[in-house]
Amino acid sequence: MKHLREELWFNTPHRRDYLNITDQVDELVRKSGVKDGLCLVNAMHITASVYINDAESGLIQDYDEWLETLAPHEPVAKYRHNRTGEDNADAHIKRQVMGREVVVAITDGKLDFGPWEQIFYAEFDGRRRKRVLVKIIGQ
Secondary structure (H helix, E strand, O other), X not given: OEEEEEEEEEEOOOOOEEEEOHHHHHHHHHHHOOOOEEEEXXXXXXXXXXXXEEOOHHHHHHHHXXXXXXXXXXXXXXXXXXXXXXXXXXXXXXXXXXXXXXXXXEEOOEEOOOOOEEXXXXXXXXXXXXXXXXXXXXX
């Protein structure tokens, strides 16, 4: 069995950002040499997510607005978590909604997506360095 473990690092300029990381993950699949297997992609921080959806700017804006309505950043005093000196309780909630990781099948050496599917890294407490784990296993 072949395997590859790599980390992708990000330092987003905004508190909330959405990055399409499909090409980076696809490159790691090629590097791994795995023809048939699985690719795990997960956020290694509890205020960020990895998810799969359409790479359409309106949809990304809709997600951002919906998440901010669901768990607004301000007022920060409304969250018990922020009483510890943090200001990112909303980011933890957003991550819980959007999820920690995705697993994509690898078939014939390529990510085996449905129509329009892309992999995204969603940052909810940015402006500092964070990472995503990519683990590929198979034959």
